[in-house]
Amino acid sequence: MADALFGRLSVDSLAVLHVFEDATINNMVDSGAAGLVIVGSVAAILVLKVFRLWTPLFRDWLFSVDHKRIGVMYMALALVMLARGVIEGVVMRWNQSAALGGGPLDPDHFGQLFSTHGTIMIFFVAMPFIFGLMNFVVPLQIGARDMAFPVLNQISLALTATGAALLMISLVVGEFTTGGWTAYPPYTGAVFSPGVGPDYWIWAILLSGVGSTLTGLNFAVTIYKERAPGMTLMRMPLFCWTALVTSILVVFALPPLTAAAALQALDRYLDFHFFTNDLGGNMMVYANLFWMFGHPEVYILILPAFGVYSEISATFAAKRLYGYETLVGATLCIAVISFMVWVHHFFTMGQSATINAAFGIATLLIAIPTGVKIYDWMATLNLGRIRMTVPIVYMTGFFFLFVIGGLSGIMLANPSIDFQVHNSLFLVGHFHNVIIPGVLFGILAAIHYWFPKVFGFRLHEGLGKLAAVLWIVGFSVTFFPLYGLGLMGMPRRSASFQDPSYEPLMQVAFYGSLIILLALTTVVLTIVVSIVYRRHLATPLGDPWDGRTLEWWTSAPPPPWNFAVRPQVTGVDAFAAAKERGDVYAPLDHYEPITMPAKTSIGFVVLVTTTLLGFAMVWWLWWLAIVALALLVGAIVVGSFYPPTEITIPADDVAREDRKWRESARQDRGVTRDEEISALNHGRAAPDMVAAE
């Protein structure tokens, strides 16, 4: 069956050609998407060539181990994948809006769409966004020079990119699974899904899963070991706390997923029977393993977003965060309970009422610390001086929308309600209702908040607000109808339906998805316009929002070593405290040489070889798999003998850069918060009014 040279690969596998064989609407969408990937890749290569960006791309980015650049690359990857995920969502909404009695897309194509959409949004949008954010912010917030393991960090990014690359390749060569992002066997087993689809899922998840686990370890060690002098755990900014807890969750939650995917690979490739119908296989084991990962995963994504809301509420209310200890405690509570609720993803599998009730009540318990957090952020805003900036617009949307997601979550936690709405569009409404206003709004707020630190200029405020409002409206119009449809009984993942009463709400949801597409376009437009007007928006002095934490106490963008001299920390909100004490830009007398990790190409080698490995395994190109694996191992062995691994920056160079920044800051008159979004804001905060206390 399998050719020694080409494995399962044939000309038929090329999706872009399907439209020429049979020009149906379905094939136009299919081949069009494949064509778009090819055209996009060629265009990217041409742009790099024309603007002579090949050398800078490799030298400054792909070979860099700087946590800030790795963070930016994670975010860029996530943004590209977000565009694909949103477009897929719109296509699905379009299909369903016209699906009474049969939609324009083939059922199989629709199956691939919901499977790629889910896989991409969780593993290649939300995760890289969160990891990118943590990469950029955490070392700066704890006053570190870089991650504990910078090269490992580069390799983790490479493995994540490999997974994303396999997803993109599946659009062009072959097909993706129709088994959903959860890939439940036995449907995804070799008997029922003999094609390459489930294998693309397996290898994308296995390879990127290893990268995520390594990232979790890296952050946990970095936060434990690399904090600035004086920064005890209870003086860390809240974002760092959430990053720490997320890292711990990653370390414990990813292995069950990796194991489940590996066992599925053994079933499919070597005829094992872990999850098959026959010979003692049991899909219930898979469901348990998957959700032992899947539930903590929800908190892996949302805790850092909660960290973002903690940071922005304090900064834009110009006030200390309310209930720091409470928020830390609530975060830890959520982390612990998140491992005790996984059965609520399958209350309907036939276990006893007592087991269901126990897991249902454990799920309700999570509502306590989560509710506490929302009240705490409201208490932070209370008695503050609130500026209604873009992050606060997102946060307001989050408050209103997220609690509705919480309400539907409480409903689903009740087994007796879940029996009715499980597997329906009500569930789809619920998880989008927590992930979009919770995670995605948090990320978009964070991008707006930290962008001036990353690139040295602010994002356009007006366009940013427009995007935020469009997201809030688009989300509401798209996903609230799904609650109604779910209650009316419409199952999720339906390519078509027969009940005419579904049609009106389906069409509303489709128009909503167009607003979301517009919102995403506005986000991209905001970035483009801001790049054009970057001089007008420049904040090189590094503190555009009158920030409270250490990352604002350095230039924007920060030097590769982050801080010329690592700051001494004496309490929470270290930078705000220092500003109250006096001149934070006073000249320093003494500088020391700084040792930094050297650039390396190992991450790039890992990206290329593991992508080849995954592709080879999917298509049964055994020779290529062996070659790729040999290259990977060889490169790691050879690389370990290849000096230098560190470079030392002379004290004079450090001093020159640092003096320049301090001197400019002292000469700038600074702006009060009233001039925050004007061209006068160069990133130095003038002392603001302090009210009568």
Next chain:
Amino acid sequence: MGLVLFFAFTASSFAADTLAQPSHTFLSPLGPIAEHQRDHFFRVIAWTSIAILPVFLFTPIILIRYRRSARATYRPHSAYNPKLEVFIWGVPIVIVIALAAQLWTATHRLDPYKPLPGDPVCVQAVGLDWKWLFIFPNEGIATVGELVVPVGRPVAMELTTDTVMQSFRISALAGQIYAMPGMRTALHFKASEEGETRGENTQYNGDGFPEQRFPVRAVPKADWLDWVQAVRESDLSLTDATYARIGIRGDLSTTGKAIGSETDGPIHLSAPSPDLFGRIMARYHTGAALDPSHQPGSDTYDPERSQLPEEPMVMHGAGAAGCGPMEHADHG
């Protein structure tokens, strides 16, 4: 705003349902189980609203009152307030305790495995791609693509599949339960009034997934007996060979053609092979690997080659015809 929208959509779907009679759903139920589930649903909304209304109320107040230009009282160092703390933790805790108590009782009361009082009609449901086979062992009949139950008599259903995992749901009568190959799950429900509704598989299982639904009719007892008699007189009988052809992947009309049914609609079958349900489960417990050509639902399935074992699977706690009391997650 969001909450208003949410309730508006819930209400509109409710209205749409009421208008679209006689198709009953979860929100306009036909029987006591779904009715209790609906009541529980609205109770949970009411309780949870106590915790979320403060967010809707106070967020705008705080944002307006403490906006920068308002120059209201400003306490930049205020970070803790013991009285507020009691409220912040107290409200969610009290509500969760109240919800947890209700969750516990409702979950036990509405346990799908709990038999309902009365003399039950026993139905064995077998999930196939993309239809359900219903066997009435005590009546000696079977149907594909239709379920008719008598009003006022409880239904004791046991379920399995002969392909991938599926999930069986009749919203207007009961919630859903998974059906899994080689395993048996249970669902108990009762129709308390006459009416029509729809049942379906909610677990994605391939191209024909959206077609895997069927009309459900609750009819008076006398009409039901007439219906049983009519099905019993059907020319088609559910032999092993017929069952093997029903297993071919396809929707109702494909299946009808495969077994020589004269109508496009529901298929009525008489005289099911004895122990068919137990033997379908036993297919996966022979101690030997199952060739894909013997596996209904696979691409290479061949009904001429596929054979069920002679002996049904021995099950714990099984009463007459397997519809007696049953233990949870019973898989042999």
